[in-house]
Amino acid sequence: MARVYNFSAGPAVLPEEVLREAASEMLDYGGSGMSVMEISHRSGLFDTIIGEAEADLRDLMDIPSNYKVLFLQGGAYQQFAAIPMNLMKNRVADYIVTGQWAKKAWKEAAKYGRANCIASSEDKTFSYIPDCSDLPVSPDADYVYICENNTIYGTKFKTLPDTKGKDLVADVSSCFLSEPVDVSRYGVIYGGVQKNIGPAGVVIVIIREDLIREDVLPQTPTMLTYKTQSDAGSLFNTPPVYGIYICGKVFKWLKAQGGLAAMKSRNEEKAALLYDFLDESAMFHGTVVKRDRSLMNVPFVTGNKELDSLFVKKAEAAGLVNLKGHRSVGGMRASIYNAMPRAGVEALTAFMREFEEAHRA
Numbered sequence: 001m002a003r004v005y006n007f008s009a010g011p012a013v014l015p016e017e018v019l020r021e022a023a024s025e026m027l028d029y030g031g032s033g034m035s036v037m038e039i040s041h042r043s044g045l046f047d048t049i050i051g052e053a054e055a056d057l058r059d060l061m062d063i064p065s066n067y068k069v070l071f072l073q074g075g076a077y078q079q080f081a082a083i084p085m086n087l088m089k090n091r092v093a094d095y096i097v098t099g100q101w102a103k104k105a106w107k108e109a110a111k112y113g114r115a116n117c118i119a120s121s122e123d124k125t126f127s128y129i130p131d132c133s134d135l136p137v138s139p140d141a142d143y144v145y146i147c148e149n150n151t152i153y154g155t156k157f158k159t160l161p162d163t164k165g166k167d168l169v170a171d172v173s174s175c176f177l178s179e180p181v182d183v184s185r186y187g188v189i190y191g192g193v194q195k196n197i198g199p200a201g202v203v204i205v206i207i208r209e210d211l212i213r214e215d216v217l218p219q220t221p222t223m224l225t226y227k228t229q230s231d232a233g234s235l236f237n238t239p240p241v242y243g244i245y246i247c248g249k250v251f252k253w254l255k256a257q258g259g260l261a262a263m264k265s266r267n268e269e270k271a272a273l274l275y276d277f278l279d280e281s282a283m284f285h286g287t288v289v290k291r292d293r294s295l296m297n298v299p300f301v302t303g304n305k306e307l308d309s310l311f312v313k314k315a316e317a318a319g320l321v322n323l324k325g326h327r328s329v330g331g332m333r334a335s336i337y338n339a340m341p342r343a344g345v346e347a348l349t350a351f352m353r354e355f356e357e358a359h360r361a
């Protein structure tokens, strides 16, 4: 069995230690004689799994006690609807459109109320984060929405927008747990876990209690009402038991690595290896403005489509997989999430250096 270095944007690399531990428990979890996939979500065993997962996540992110943590399904995409349905009291919300995911969230919200795009970077293929220091925030906006790390384009908000007192809602799917955050600055933080935490099938919503309301938009499905899920402790119906179990193991792994401050410095070191190489290379170039560069997703191009395809093909043969860029940017993209070891990024830059030597014009 040979593991590769997997640079996929998602579903993405998971810590090998976690996968091994899960494998060792596959047939018999905790002496139960059953796999976690076979146990009841109403059992004491699962109570402990979800309880510890929540406690460890609260610990990692230092989540204040007036925030609820929900483990839900439907991916990040389902939250594009759930957020306006639950939060649009005035039926007005402001969106900052910094990529395809933010744009999709904005379009979805427009089904439920007046969704304004108050800033965008679409004019330059989303290659930067717009200035958000003095935005035309609507006086009656129920919230201001951002996608904090743009998975496809490789940009990240390094400072949060000035929302002029409105609640901030952030999709953090691709930067979840990559660095410490001040949860109290947000109304809602949410993300699908399949980028930086666990297996596809779980979305985590961290929401300030006063935003969990009964007076949601009419016809909001029971399942999409935060109050239903919060009152039931994420156990209103059958939750994604196995996915939550793996997330819990990743939280414990992150704590053992030293927590989010340690992850941040490690992520900065890994990203610097790649960005420094891109800045000095005559062949490979990063595609976004330097100050907005993501630590998690690094798109780059050679400027020559045939050379790009050859690179992706040869890299794959060398055990560096899923480097093909998103079709809207082209070229390559290396996603270097928490679980990507430094050795993987070193192998990638060494391979890029060799490729450049061999194919110099």
Ligand SMILES: *Cc1c(COP(=O)(O)O)cnc(C)c1O
Pocket: 010, 074, 075, 076, 077, 078, 101, 147, 149, 150, 151, 171, 172, 173, 174, 192, 195
């Ligand atoms: C992948 C991704 C999504 C979509 O996630 P699903 O779980 O597939 O719905 C949304 N937002 C961001 C930032 C993403 O990276």
